[in-house]
Amino acid sequence: MTRTITVGIDGSPESHAAAEWAAREAELRDLPVRLLHVWEPAPAVLAQEPILGSKTHQNWVEHIPRKVAEGLRLRHPGVLVTSDQRSGPSADTLVSDADAAELLVLGSRAVSGLGGFLVGSVGQSVIARSETPVVLVRAGAQAADEHxxxxxxxxxxxxxxxxxxxxxxxxxxxxxxxxxxxxxxxxxxxxxxxxxxxxxxxxxxxxxxxxxxxxxxxxxxxxxxxxxxxxxxxxxxxxxxxxxxxxxxxxxxxxxxxxxxxxxxxxxxxxxxxxxxxxxxxxxxxxxxxxxxxxxxxxxx
Structure with missing residues (x-):
């Protein structure tokens, strides 16, 4: 099976930056990029609501990887980009999926006014448990920043x-x-x-x-x-x-x-x-x- 650079995405600016970094890394490694969106099913109480129900929620989350993939294909035409979804606990699913990846890429964001960066509980759990190399990319990171x-x-x-x-x-x-x-x-x-x-x-x-x-x-x-x-x-x-x-x-x-x-x-x-x-x-x-x-x-x- 072809190994990939897997990116955890959730629609946030930091996950968009992670996806862009992964595409640039894929160009260097001549590997495909796999966008992975993990979502937890809506609670039963919300599943009964016509607006916030599980079907609406699933339709919304399916939109995230599709739009990110379309953007990457336009900006990085030489990179094969696929997208996937999983349902379940985010950290557990990302760690499990990372086993088949060359790299796992996640995003983090700046902490306003504190001069540092926020690594959420999911990111910390994945980094602490994954035996696949994990790369953390900051929100707003640009290709030019690395040069x-x-x-x-x-x-x-x-x-x-x-x-x-x-x-x-x-x-x-x-x-x-x-x-x-x-x-x-x-x-x-x-x-x-x-x-x-x-x-x-x-x-x-x-x-x-x-x-x-x-x-x-x-x-x-x-x-x-x-x-x-x-x-x-x-x-x-x-x-x-x-x-x-x-x-x-x-x-x-x-x-x-x-x-x-x-x-x-x-x-x-x-x-x-x-x-x-x-x-x-x-x-x-x-x-x-x-x-x-x-x-x-x-x-x-």
Whole structure:
């Protein structure tokens, strides 16, 4: 069966942005796009109402994927676009359908006045449970946002892509996360910016000069570890420029800062089977709520 880029749509501006991003990604990957609209049947009390009944509700929701598909076909004529519907709990259905997809793409919206982004309960549940990579796209995202400025200082969809940024724990790096980032950079003809943050050693009772020497030694060792870790990837992807950043401090903070200039941010999520709730990890959580670029969350053991 042909794998697809599946997009969860609901008619909102953020899901429209997700569909557009998916179509652009499909052009890079030469894959079809599948629009998936999940709806929950109207409650029994509404099913008796002539205006709000289940038949009217179903007719309305069928209109959503059809209109989005028509728009994508017009703007991306080289991409095969199909649409589908499912009935049932949204998160469960999206996670189940993602098993047959290459990527699952969802949308999120800005939180007014708070300088962040809202990842709804469905999106958080899907990201925390899906073992297929999930990409979150912001409402209002444009193709030009992923590209560098043109000579007059305006983003343009015909200029080079901005780098792909990937967050990495050099002490427990996962090949799947790195492979995803390098493949995305290669498709875009851009660089991979690898950000690896580490906690500095606690202050000791030694004099400040000794602490400074200790810190410099740790920094050099961490930087060397990162370079050594990335050497096989440089050899495997010789056409991809690699930018290394090994920094002391908060991994989440450094990643958010660097990602302001990214076309895509890639973060890992460790697979956990936790019966007490859904969790994506502190770094992925910060990225999802504070990074404006599309964020790809890649599950790994």
């Amino acid at each position: 560098v400025m043109d000579p007059v200082g305006i983003p343009s969809a015909v200029t080079a892509f901005r780098p792909v940024v990937v967050g990495l724990d050099a002490d427990s790096a996962d090949d799947g996360v790195l492979a995803f980032a390098f493949e995305e950079a290669q498709r875009r003809g851009t660089a991979v910016h690898v950000v690896s943050a580490w906690r500095p050693p606690p202050s000791s009772t030694y004099p400040l000069a000794a602490d400074a020497v200790l810190g410099q030694g740790v920094a050099r060792r961490k930087a060397a570890d990162l370079t050594r870790l990335l050497l096989p990837w440089r050899q495997k992807y010789p056409d991809v420029e690699v930018i290394e950043a090994s920094r002391p401090g908060s991994p989440a903070r450094h990643l958010v800062d660097v990602s302001h200039g990214a076309s895509l941010l890639v973060v890992g999520r460790r697979v956990r089977h936790n019966p007490f709730g859904v969790h994506v990890g502190a770094v992925a959580h910060a990225a999802l709520h504070h990074v404006g670029a599309p964020v790809a969350v890649v599950a790994h053991p």
